Amino acid sequence: MNASLEIRTDLRQAVFALSDALDLVGVDDYHHGKRVGLMAVECGRILGLETNDLNLLLDAGLLHDCGVSSTEVHHHLVEEMDWPGAQAHCERGNALLSAFAPLAPLAPLVLYHHTHWDQLPALELDERTQLFSNLIFLADRVDTLAAPHYGQQSLLFYRGRIRDTIARYGGTFFAPRLLEAFLHASDNEAFWLYLEPPHIHARLGEMAQYRQPQLIGYPQLRQLAEIFSRIVDAKSAFTVEHSHGVANLARLLGELAGLPEASQQKLEIAGLLHDLGKLRVPDEILEKPAKLTLEERAAMERHSFETYQILRRIPGLEEIARWAAYHHEAPDGEGYPFHRKGSELPLEARIISVADVFQALAQNRPYRAALPPAEVLDHLRQLAAAGHLDAEVVELAERHLDTCWRAATGGTL
Ligand SMILES: [Fe+2]
Ligand SMILES: [Fe+2]
Numbered sequence: 001m002n003a004s005l006e007i008r009t010d011l012r013q014a015v016f017a018l019s020d021a022l023d024l025v026g027v028d029d030y031h032h033g034k035r036v037g038l039m040a041v042e043c044g045r046i047l048g049l050e051t052n053d054l055n056l057l058l059d060a061g062l063l064h065d066c067g068v069s070s071t072e073v074h075h076h077l078v079e080e081m082d083w084p085g086a087q088a089h090c091e092r093g094n095a096l097l098s099a100f101a102p103l104a105p106l107a108p109l110v111l112y113h114h115t116h117w118d119q120l121p122a123l124e125l126d127e128r129t130q131l132f133s134n135l136i137f138l139a140d141r142v143d144t145l146a147a148p149h150y151g152q153q154s155l156l157f158y159r160g161r162i163r164d165t166i167a168r169y170g171g172t173f174f175a176p177r178l179l180e181a182f183l184h185a186s187d188n189e190a191f192w193l194y195l196e197p198p199h200i201h202a203r204l205g206e207m208a209q210y211r212q213p214q215l216i217g218y219p220q221l222r223q224l225a226e227i228f229s230r231i232v233d234a235k236s237a238f239t240v241e242h243s244h245g246v247a248n249l250a251r252l253l254g255e256l257a258g259l260p261e262a263s264q265q266k267l268e269i270a271g272l273l274h275d276l277g278k279l280r281v282p283d284e285i286l287e288k289p290a291k292l293t294l295e296e297r298a299a300m301e302r303h304s305f306e307t308y309q310i311l312r313r314i315p316g317l318e319e320i321a322r323w324a325a326y327h328h329e330a331p332d333g334e335g336y337p338f339h340r341k342g343s344e345l346p347l348e349a350r351i352i353s354v355a356d357v358f359q360a361l362a363q364n365r366p367y368r369a370a371l372p373p374a375e376v377l378d379h380l381r382q383l384a385a386a387g388h389l390d391a392e393v394v395e396l397a398e399r400h401l402d403t404c405w406r407a408a409t410g411g412t413l
């Protein structure tokens with residue numbers, strides 16, 4: 001394989017960009033993960049923590065809600081101080097992160113980020129895990145209380161009330177040491193104002209500059225992409241394994257088209273990440289058992305653009321970002337959101353589009369049952385004849401229909 005074609009990227013920057021995808025779950029309440037990370041770091045500084053620990057807290061803040069895909073769960077978590085259903089997303093997040101060695105140190109912090117301080121001793125954790133997970137909890141709860149006031153003239157006015165509320169939970173929900181650090185850090189107006197855009201981006205950008213890059217290649221990038229594909233696919237029971245199936249089929253079609261191994265790997269990553277932007281689509285639209293209204297369609301059609309905005313910021317993934325972003329573009333220029341057409345659409349982007357439609361048709365959806373291979377092919381042919389899908393890629397799928405169907409569904413015929 002030509003070494004220059006290998007994918008290489010910086011894990012730190014990838015995590016940072018991908019945390020934007022998690023922020024999308026807030027729909028209107030953006031940047032929750034970033035604010036939690038930033039607040040945890042500010043408190044950590046007061047506690048005199050070392051740079052490595054501050055970086056760990058920042059990453060834990062960015063990713064602490066990776067177990068949340070559903071907009072409904074997100075609403076509960078940001079609207080209720082102590083929601084009884086909270087532990088499930090901590091466990092999901094822990095399972096996702098502990099499976100990937102470079103991010104595994106974050107897993108215990110995510111697992112206990114809704115556990116009250118006075119319940120932690122019974123779990124026999126080391127002191128650092130107790131303290132750090134509790135700090136994420138504290139920052140998370142502060143953000144819940146502050147969320148309605150960001151971007152409002154009254155943010156600084158409400159900070160006193162937020163500090164008083166948090167202080168009432170010292171010794172029960174939160175470690176007294178952490179409470180003290182928070183009260184110290186948040187006594188400063190700048191603490192609160194840095195949490196709002198555009199200041200939060202500038203602040204996090206500065207922090208990122210001082211971090212050592214951590215280069216990763218295809219196997220690790222694939223694992224990271226797999227984690228995020230699971231977060232996206234978990235959004236609805238109807239999309240479980242969708243991204244995974246698109247990735248498998250896209251790789252297979254790339255191989256059948258005679259593309260080099262490096263392109264096949266990139267196709268796989270693009271397939272895993274193509275629907276990242278769907279995290280912003282409210283659950284009720286994704287799960288609607290009927291045709292979408294024009295307004296709902298408009299909300300849905302943002303998603304591939306959002307995918308692009310996240311991925312294009314990851315160095316080394318520029319091509320992957322384009323292929324993923326074009327998955328609803330069409331050879332006739334009638335797709336969205338860029339209306340690319342003809343030679344503006346690379347073969348790999350056309351492959352992702354076909355794989356996306358193929359997998360979706362082969363899967364149960366709220367408004368119809370899964371279609372068998374012959375019917376999937378019928379639909380693909382019609383779309384190709386109308387200029388919406390690439391005819392040669394569809395022909396390739398036709399020639400290897402059963403293999404393609406198995407790649408897309410993981411099923412046996
Ligand atoms: Fe949270
Ligand atoms: Fe899509």
Ligand SMILES: [Fe+2]
Pocket residue numbers: 242246274275356
């Ligand atoms: Fe898709």
